Amino acid sequence: MRSDARNDGPSLLLKITAIGGLLFLHLPILFIFLYAFTTEERTYQFPPPGLTTKWFAVAWNRPDIWPPLFLSIKVAAIATVMAMILGTLAAAAMSRARFFGRDQLSLLIILPIALPGVITGMSLRSAFGIMDIPFSTWTIVLGHATFCIVIVYNNAVARMRRLSGGIMEASADLGANSFQTFRYILMPNLGSALLAGGMLAFALSFDEVIVTTFTAGQQSTLPIWMLNELVRPRQRPVTNVVAIVVFAATFVPILIAYYLTRGGSETAGMGK
Amino acid sequence: MPMTTSAILPAKGSADRLTGTFWRRPNLLLLLLVTPPLLWLGVVYLGSLAALLLQSFYSIDEFSGVVKEEFTLKTYAELFRAQNLDIILRTVVMAAAVTLTCAILAFPIAYYAARFAKGHWKAAFYLGVMLPLWSSYLVKVYAWKLILAKEGVLTWAADGTGTGFVIEGLLSVPGLEGSSLSTSPFGTFLVFVYIWLPYMILPMQAALERVPTSMLEASADLGATRRQTFRTVILPLAMPGVIAGSIFTFSLTLGDYIIPQIVGNSARFIGLTVYQLQGTAGNIPLAAAFAVVPIIIMLIYLTLAKRAGAFDAL
Secondary structure, three states: OHHHHOOOOOOHHHHHHHHHHHHHHHHHHHHHHHHOOEOOOOOOOOOOOOEOOHHHHHHHHOOOOHHHHHHHHHHHHHHHHHHHHHHHHHHHHHHHOOOOOHHHHHHHHHHHHHOOHHHHHHHHHHHHHHHOOOOOHHHHHHHHHHHHHHHHHHHHHHHHHHOOOHHHHHHHHOOOOHHHHHHHHHHHHHHHHHHHHHHHHHHHHHHOOOOHHHHOOOOOOHHHHHHHHHHOOOOHHHHHHHHHHHHHHHHHHHHHHHHHHOOOOOOOOOOO | OOHHHOOOOOOOHHHHHHHHHHHHOHHHHHHHHHHHHHHHHHHHHHHHHHHHHHHHOOEEOOOOOOEEOOOOOHHHHHOOOHHHHHHHHHHHHHHHHHHHHHHHHHHHHHHHHHHOOOHHHHHHHHHHHHHHHHOOHHHHHHHHHHHHOOOOHHHHHHHHHOOHHHHHHHHHOOOOOOOOHHHOHHHHHHHHHHHHHHHHHHHHHHHHHOOOHHHHHHHHHOOOOHHHHHHHHHHHHHHHHHHHHHHHHHHHHHHOOOHHHHOOOOOOOHHHHHHHHHOOOOOHHHHHHHHHHHHHHHHHHHHHHHHOOOOOOO
């Protein structure tokens, strides 16, 4: 009897709870899709009294949706580029040597996502208040880039750890200068990890609402638009259509990031 | 200097010369690499945190509503008013309940994924946790608004299966009252658990994956039952993962202000209070002081976890 304890596969209870847990994580999102097609626009009646595709057209023609969408794309693009530069530099420095303050720097990089977003947001808000900085696209970017650095950093540092230092030395021995080594050795090896990091950073920034409400002032990104609709709804199914767009804009980059880094020990996303 | 006798190739152009400089002075390159991120995080992030602390020592003039920029502890004293202590207590209780529930729900998923899932199933489990973790936070909260609404999915399912009395019963528990789950504190709790669950699963799974099978075999060889092996071998070794996960779930619940705003009876939590104080109330000093509270609670939490030896096994 006792030798069963070794390895006789999962018990039925474990199977049910594990699969039940996964379903619990996934099923709710399906309702977002269903409710985008309902004919009922004021309540959350289930099952929907009828199905229609008109809300997609309605959403397309609503002028209040486009500016937040463009602002979100702009902010996410700029924040991603900044985070990719800063995160890669930090990862390169960390992988090179043990130096004074190394542990402190790694803590500093992680801090913006380790502390609750409300603290990051309120901190930035306090700083803008003290320095009389008016809210602008750049105040949003400032916050987003700060917490996106760690995402790129995590991906880059994991890949660099796997990269053997030998090939850099070999490159130097064969007469390449630092820039050539960077261009022909480092970038091809690091590229997919950086791209994955960038994808995740974009997804994180595009969807961010907690820090953004503190740094946006009167501006509206797409998540802030959604938040306002959730609190004061009008034409509820339109919110669902936008929710599908936001979902897709985060889902696709994440999936790409996963496939880019699959198989390594550093599979993307562990670090959120 | 005669170049031809040297094994070192002649430097051609500035790129080669720079390479030489970097080679001779590796610290220079390190400095160049480390300065931009350090400046950014040091100025933007640490600077902002300093501004937060600074603001929390200012106060607001009760009559004019203008921030008085002189050092005072008055704002911190306000935190100890009964209503504010209530907010802090409510938030900590919620965070603790959410963390505990997440740990219980996460364990089977993490354990199955770590020990039994192979090949495609392993990838499926991994993606199955990763995708909800990364997909849009607001969309997930909204999905629960749909599910928990009075006329929504859950009521429909409960009516269909004749289990409506369970929801009725929950809603009649003192402290959890509401016209439906979407306006009850239990709804808030449920959504918190749902949103932060993946943050518990991943570190737990990582910890469980490090438990060597040979240890389980040794335990069985020494006569332990499954239950004993679980309690004396697997659970202690999984603990660092649980603690790491609990740091996420606890800290994220402490600071969140979106979920209580959308689902629940709009009872105030720390995050929501910070948000309202800095926005409509315009009391930035008190908002800043409130934002310091989660930092202090997290520091206490980390100290306790450390004293309990949670980091020894990391």
